[in-house]
Amino acid sequence: MKKIIIAIDGFSSCGKSTMAKDLAKEIGYTYIDSGAMYRAVALYCMRHHLLPDGRIDEENLRAALPAIHISFVFNPETGKPDTYLNGVNVEKEIRGMEVANLVSPVAALGFVRKTLVEKQQEMGKAKGIVMDGRDIGTVVFPAAELKIFVTASPEVRAKRRMDELIAKGEPASYEEALENIVKRDYIDSNREESPLRQAEDALVLDNSSMSIAEQKAWLLAQYDNVVKA
Ligand code: DC
Numbered sequence: 001m002k003k004i005i006i007a008i009d010g011f012s013s014c015g016k017s018t019m020a021k022d023l024a025k026e027i028g029y030t031y032i033d034s035g036a037m038y039r040a041v042a043l044y045c046m047r048h049h050l051l052p053d054g055r056i057d058e059e060n061l062r063a064a065l066p067a068i069h070i071s072f073v074f075n076p077e078t079g080k081p082d083t084y085l086n087g088v089n090v091e092k093e094i095r096g097m098e099v100a101n102l103v104s105p106v107a108a109l110g111f112v113r114k115t116l117v118e119k120q121q122e123m124g125k126a127k128g129i130v131m132d133g134r135d136i137g138t139v140v141f142p143a144a145e146l147k148i149f150v151t152a153s154p155e156v157r158a159k160r161r162m163d164e165l166i167a168k169g170e171p172a173s174y175e176e177a178l179e180n181i182v183k184r185d186y187i188d189s190n191r192e193e194s195p196l197r198q199a200e201d202a203l204v205l206d207n208s209s210m211s212i213a214e215q216k217a218w219l220l221a222q223y224d225n226v227v228k229a
Contacts, residue, residue, distance in 0.1 A: 001227055003029075003128040005143075007136035009196070010150030012184045013157040013164075013177075015207060015215070019150070020132040021080050022212070023219050032072065032123055034133035034140070036083040037116050038107040039094035040070045044085060045106060046098065056105060065115050096170065100180055104187035107134075113193050134188055137199035146226045147202035148219070154181050156208045 006029070008020045017033050024031035041061075044050070048064065050057045072081035073089075082091040093099065106112060113135075120140045124131060131140065137147035152160075158178035165172035188196040198204065203222060207215050 003126075004145035004226060005124055005127050005141045006130040006146045006148070006223065007141050007144040007199075007202075008130065008132040008148045008150060009134055009137050009199070009202065010132075010148075010205075011152070011154075011157065011196070012181055012188070013161040014150040014152050015160065015212070016132040016150050017080075018212065019207075019215050019219060020130045022216055023223065024130040025079065026216070026220065027223060028128075030123075030129045031081060032120065032129055032131040033081070033083070034116070034120055034131055034136060035103075036072075036091075036094060037070050037119065038112070039099050039103050040083055040085045040090060041065075041068060041112055041116070042099050042103040042106040043090055043094050044068050046102065051102070056109070058109065058111075061109070062111050065111070070116075070119070092168075095168070097165075097172070097176070097180070100184075104184045104191075108187060108191040108193060110193045117194075134196040135194040137202050138197055139194045142199070146222060147199050148205055148222065149198040149202040150205045150207060152206060152208040154178060154185065157181050 006023065008016050010016050021031045044064070045056060045061060050061050050064070069086050071084045073084060075082045082089050083094055084090065117140050120131065123129065124141060133140070137144055155178065158174055158181050161177040161181065162172045162174050205215070205218065
């Protein structure tokens with residue numbers, strides 16, 4: 001069976017990573033969470049005093065980038081890859097609210113994007129990957145054989161995000177989750193560098209009222225259409 005690249009883009013907390021991970025597992029592909037890479041850089045900024053007065057110290061971040069090594073190691077317990085920053089598992093830390101509040105401005109920096117996009121393209125060289133993010137079908141892999149653009153209402157996403165945090169034992173409020181989502185949608189869609197945009201040849205999936213099983217079936221059907229064409 002031919003190996004392809006599957007790009008899954010869309011708004012925050014749309015369930016992209018769950019569907020991308022499940023699809024990858026089902027078809028024996030590697031799943032890569034590109035958002036985790038931007039989150040890891042945001043965590044690096046927090047830990048290395050690159051946020052004086054709440055601003056990002058761009059000059060020092062640019063200088064530090066070659067020393068920021070991000071990798072993924074499959075965790076059989078969760079069935080997902082864990083994110084490692086310079087050899088240390090940071091999966092839990094990058095999912096908290098502190099990183100969520102900082103990651104969009106970090107992801108808006110052109111020099112950060114350029115470096116991470118190159119790493120992502122390298123990871124996809126052999127194909128057989130499902131990568132989720134914001135610019136995968138438009139910038140990272142414009143020639144991806146299958147592109148999906150996922151969307152759901154901000155209210156549905158805030159509820160999902162809140163449930164996810166609570167399930168992990170982290171304090172979360174619906175209002176805070178909604179505010180964070182609306183703010184991130186705005187920054188992600190309006191930034192100058194690779195704004196979140198639907199690729200012209202992407203298939204749109206609004207999953208506001210779809211179950212995970214329904215989404216999975218839909219995605220598999222799209223995958224079959226492409227590989228059996
Ligand atoms: O998918 P996520 O919520 O983990 O992404 C975290 C942030 O990183 C989000 O604010 C948008 C940004 N991002 C991006 O700009 N480009 C990507 N390919 C993936 C994520």
